[in-house]
Amino acid sequence: MTFFLFSVSLGFALGFFVKTYRVKKETQPLLHTIRSLESTITALKKQENDRQKNAAQWRLKREKKQKEESQNDLSNPQNQLRFVSQCGLYAKAPINRECATVLLYRLEKWVRQQHPEWRIGFEVGMGSFVKTFETPHDSLSNQAFHSYNSKRVDFLLIDKSGQPKLAVEYNGSGHDLDDMAEARMTVKKRALRKAGIPLLEIEKDTPEERIYALLTAHCP
Numbered sequence: 001m002t003f004f005l006f007s008v009s010l011g012f013a014l015g016f017f018v019k020t021y022r023v024k025k026e027t028q029p030l031l032h033t034i035r036s037l038e039s040t041i042t043a044l045k046k047q048e049n050d051r052q053k054n055a056a057q058w059r060l061k062r063e064k065k066q067k068e069e070s071q072n073d074l075s076n077p078q079n080q081l082r083f084v085s086q087c088g089l090y091a092k093a094p095i096n097r098e099c100a101t102v103l104l105y106r107l108e109k110w111v112r113q114q115h116p117e118w119r120i121g122f123e124v125g126m127g128s129f130v131k132t133f134e135t136p137h138d139s140l141s142n143q144a145f146h147s148y149n150s151k152r153v154d155f156l157l158i159d160k161s162g163q164p165k166l167a168v169e170y171n172g173s174g175h176d177l178d179d180m181a182e183a184r185m186t187v188k189k190r191a192l193r194k195a196g197i198p199l200l201e202i203e204k205d206t207p208e209e210r211i212y213a214l215l216t217a218h219c220p
Helices: 002-073 077-086 097-114 139-149 181-195 208-218
Strands: 119-125 152-158 164-171 201-202
Touching: 002 152, 097 152, 097 164, 139 164, 139 181, 152 201, 181 201, 201 208
Parallel strands: 164 201
Antiparallel strands: 119 152, 152 164
């Protein structure tokens, strides 16, 4: 009886073992698939977290850049006011002493004698007296305008109606301060010539009488 019970118990144990082994063997691929999916899900979650983190960092950088650009936008009068308020300013002569002594006072003397109704402007921005024929919305017109707009002439003689009669450049000790000066001067000359405005260049050591003669030759 005891042997019989032992045999039955052993049979049940062996059957359970075999059944468990088969189940384990059959479910092994499924478990492998589940672990693989879990690993993939974990990796995807990490990628999504990294993406969100990077997106947040990029958004902060973009907002910071936009804020800086907004604060430095010179087209905004409020920024202009802030910059001017924060910076120390002082008055200075618009033209240097050499230019005033050699040319300005002689120009005034010549104008009083030859054309008393004329007036003299100095350091005049070319955008104020040279315009293009094209419409303001024309891209080529805008490009041409911005090419000469920031450039200035040392002196501008205008008649009694305000029309430009002569541009005068003084090539003194402050002339050609950098490598691009000649190129800028070429642009300036081209714009003046196309606008029909004569240009007179006066060198540093030009005698007074020679200056008067050149002015008269350009503006009879």
